[in-house]
Amino acid sequence: MIADVTKNLNWIAVDWGTSRLRLWLMDAAGKILDHRTSDQGMASLSPDGFEPALLALLGDALPENGHVPVICCGMAGSRQGWAEAPYVRTPCAPPSIGNATQVATGDPRLQVFLLPGLEQQSPADVMRGEETQIAGFLSTEPDFDGVLCLPGTHCKWAHISAxxxxxxxxxxxxxxxxxxSGQSVLRHSVSTGGWDDDAFRTAVGEAMxxxxxxxxxxxxxxxxxxxxxxxADTARARLSGLLxxxxLGGARPYWLGRDIAVLGESGIAAAYCNALAAQAAQVRSVPGQHMTLNGLRAARAHIGEFKP
Amino acid sequence: MIADVTKNLNWIAVDWGTSRLRLWLMDAAGKILDHRTSDQGMASLSPDGFEPALLALLGDALPENGHVPVICCGMAGSRQGWAEAPYVRTPCAPPSIGNATQVATGDPRLQVFLLPGLEQQSPADVMRGEETQIAGFLSTEPDFDGVLCLPGTHCKWAHISAxxxxxxxxxxxxxxxxxxSGQSVLRHSVSTGGWDDDAFRTAVGEAMxxxxxxxxxxxxxxxxxxxxxxxADTARARLSGLLxxxxLGGARPYWLGRDIAVLGESGIAAAYCNALAAQAAQVRSVPGQHMTLNGLRAARAHIGEFKP
Known part of the structure; x- marks a missing residue:
C-alpha cells in the first residue's frame, strides 16, 4: 500500500497555516494518493523546525532517491515562517510558481517552493493562503468577473476581473x-453552539x-x-449578526451591483449568502473544499516557469 | 495609631468590583481614617467568601463591640456576588440607602448594606458601581442637567436631569x-505603552x-x-481612535447639543474630552477620584431611610 504511494508519488501539495499543516501526496495525473495533517502550524515552529515537521508527516512516503517537488501556500512563507516569500502586489493574477521562493533543504529529496501572498498598498492589506484558493477558483472559472468572498477568521473580499x-x-x-463570545463579558450570555435565524437576520439589518x-x-x-x-442561542446569533x-456595511463598495461568489459550505458561509441575498445581492455559494488544492495543482502545472 | 482608628471608626465605605476590593474606614464627620485594598474582587469569591474577605482586610480595625455600618457598591451586589441587590429601573435618582439590600453576617459587629445598580428596559442596559459615582457627582453638582460620560472597561453615558x-x-x-490589542492578530503591531496624538485624532474622525x-x-x-x-505607538493610537x-458615533444621540462632563483624569478620559472638543461639543472634565466615596458618603448620610 505505502509502496504504491511511494512509487506513484509525483509531487506534494502543502497548505501550511498558522495552526495546522495539511498536505496531499499527489500522482502525476493530479490524483490524491494520500492526505495527511498535523498540528505543527507556523505558529509552533521556528524556521529550522519546518523541514523536520514536513519529514515527520511524510514519514515513509518519500522515495529513497530522486527529487519530489513540494509546493506550499500559507503562513510557511511569512516573515515568521520557514522563509519569507515576498508578497506580490495587486492588481495582479493570483501568485503561482513563477512568483515562488525556493527553500534549501537538508534532505536532498525535497524541492520546496513557497508561494507568496498578496499585498495591496492603499488601503494597506495583505493575504497569505487565500490567494491560492482564488487561483483554484479561477482554474475552474477563468472568466469570472465579480467579487469573491472567503469567510474565515479574517474574511477576505476580492474584486476579480480579467x-x-x-x-x-x-x-x-x-x-x-x-x-x-469567548473572552469578553458577553461570554456569560452567549452559547457555544446553537443559533436563532430570526435574531441573526434582525441584527444584520440593524448593523447595516x-x-x-x-x-x-x-x-x-x-x-x-x-x-x-x-x-444564549439568540444571543450568539445576535452577536454574529451585528458583527x-x-x-457587510463596510464591504458594500465591494459587493454592491457585482456578481458575488461565497467560497465554502460552512455554516458561516451560508450565513454570508443569506445575509447578502436579503440585500437583493447577486450571490451564489461555491464549494470551497478543494480550492486550495486546485490552486496548488495550477502551480504544479506551471512548474517549468519557476525562476530560481 | 490603630487604636485611634478603631476608637473613631463610624462606618466603612466599600467599592467591591469584579477584580478589586477597595474600602475606606470613615469617622463620624466623613473623614477618611484609613484606605485599604485587596485583589479579592467579586470574580474570585463565592457568596460565603465575601464576609471573610472583608474581615481579613479590616483586620484589627473593628471595635470589640457595637455595630459598624458597611455600605458597599459594585459587583458584590450582583447575582454572582455576596447577595443580589436588585436593580432600580430608570428613570430614577441614583440608588441610595433606601434601595439597599442588607446582608446577614456571622460577625455581629458588621451591618452590611449592598447598594443596587441601575437597569434600563429599552434599550436593555445595566450598570453596577457607576450609579454610585453618579450619586457622588450629583452630591457636589445637584443641579447638573446634561450628560455624564464615565470612561472605563465598559464606558457609560448617562443623561442626567432634575x-x-x-x-x-x-x-x-x-x-x-x-x-x-492584547489577543488578536493586531497584538503583533500594537505597542503596550506609547501614543500618537495625530493618528488618534485622524482615526476618531474616520470612524465617526x-x-x-x-x-x-x-x-x-x-x-x-x-x-x-x-x-507600534501609532498603531496603538489608531486602534484606540477607531474604537x-x-x-462617539453611536453615542451621538447622547452628547449632541448637551453639556457633557467626563468623569476622571486618566489618559483615556482626556482622550474622550479631546475627541468631543474636536466635534465642537460642550465638554469639561471632572476629577473622578472621589466620586465613588462621595456617593457612598451620600448613602451614609441617609442611613435612617433604610427600610429592612
Missing amino acids: GEVVSFRTFMTGELFALL ARPAAVSASLFSIRAESLLNGMP LGLE | GEVVSFRTFMTGELFALL ARPAAVSASLFSIRAESLLNGMP LGLE
Whole structure:
C-alpha cells in the first residue's frame, strides 16, 4: 500500500497555516494518493523546525532517491515562517510558481517552493493562503468577473476581473466573534453552539442600517440576557449578526451591483449568502473544499516557469 | 495609631468590583481614617467568601463591640456576588440607602448594606458601581442637567436631569481595545505603552464619518505595520481612535447639543474630552477620584431611610 504511494508519488501539495499543516501526496495525473495533517502550524515552529515537521508527516512516503517537488501556500512563507516569500502586489493574477521562493533543504529529496501572498498598498492589506484558493477558483472559472468572498477568521473580499485580483479587503469579523463570545463579558450570555435565524437576520439589518449603533448594541446582548432572559442561542446569533452586518456595511463598495461568489459550505458561509441575498445581492455559494488544492495543482502545472 | 482608628471608626465605605476590593474606614464627620485594598474582587469569591474577605482586610480595625455600618457598591451586589441587590429601573435618582439590600453576617459587629445598580428596559442596559459615582457627582453638582460620560472597561453615558438618571448606554470600547490589542492578530503591531496624538485624532474622525469602514480599518493596522512599518505607538493610537470614534458615533444621540462632563483624569478620559472638543461639543472634565466615596458618603448620610 505505502509502496504504491511511494512509487506513484509525483509531487506534494502543502497548505501550511498558522495552526495546522495539511498536505496531499499527489500522482502525476493530479490524483490524491494520500492526505495527511498535523498540528505543527507556523505558529509552533521556528524556521529550522519546518523541514523536520514536513519529514515527520511524510514519514515513509518519500522515495529513497530522486527529487519530489513540494509546493506550499500559507503562513510557511511569512516573515515568521520557514522563509519569507515576498508578497506580490495587486492588481495582479493570483501568485503561482513563477512568483515562488525556493527553500534549501537538508534532505536532498525535497524541492520546496513557497508561494507568496498578496499585498495591496492603499488601503494597506495583505493575504497569505487565500490567494491560492482564488487561483483554484479561477482554474475552474477563468472568466469570472465579480467579487469573491472567503469567510474565515479574517474574511477576505476580492474584486476579480480579467483573471486578476484587482483589489481586496480583510475583515476581522471571525476573530472579533471568537474574542467577544469567548473572552469578553458577553461570554456569560452567549452559547457555544446553537443559533436563532430570526435574531441573526434582525441584527444584520440593524448593523447595516446604523453601523455606529453596534458599539452600544454589543453590551445590550449582556443586558438583555440579565434583564429579560434572552436565550444564549439568540444571543450568539445576535452577536454574529451585528458583527457580520458591520462587515457587510463596510464591504458594500465591494459587493454592491457585482456578481458575488461565497467560497465554502460552512455554516458561516451560508450565513454570508443569506445575509447578502436579503440585500437583493447577486450571490451564489461555491464549494470551497478543494480550492486550495486546485490552486496548488495550477502551480504544479506551471512548474517549468519557476525562476530560481 | 490603630487604636485611634478603631476608637473613631463610624462606618466603612466599600467599592467591591469584579477584580478589586477597595474600602475606606470613615469617622463620624466623613473623614477618611484609613484606605485599604485587596485583589479579592467579586470574580474570585463565592457568596460565603465575601464576609471573610472583608474581615481579613479590616483586620484589627473593628471595635470589640457595637455595630459598624458597611455600605458597599459594585459587583458584590450582583447575582454572582455576596447577595443580589436588585436593580432600580430608570428613570430614577441614583440608588441610595433606601434601595439597599442588607446582608446577614456571622460577625455581629458588621451591618452590611449592598447598594443596587441601575437597569434600563429599552434599550436593555445595566450598570453596577457607576450609579454610585453618579450619586457622588450629583452630591457636589445637584443641579447638573446634561450628560455624564464615565470612561472605563465598559464606558457609560448617562443623561442626567432634575437629579435623575433619565437614560444611559454602555459601550464595550475599553474591553474591545484590551482584547484586540492584547489577543488578536493586531497584538503583533500594537505597542503596550506609547501614543500618537495625530493618528488618534485622524482615526476618531474616520470612524465617526464612516462607522461601517471600521470593520476593514482594523485589519489595515496590521497590514500598515507589515508593509509600511507603521510604528507600534501609532498603531496603538489608531486602534484606540477607531474604537472611540465608533463609540462617539453611536453615542451621538447622547452628547449632541448637551453639556457633557467626563468623569476622571486618566489618559483615556482626556482622550474622550479631546475627541468631543474636536466635534465642537460642550465638554469639561471632572476629577473622578472621589466620586465613588462621595456617593457612598451620600448613602451614609441617609442611613435612617433604610427600610429592612
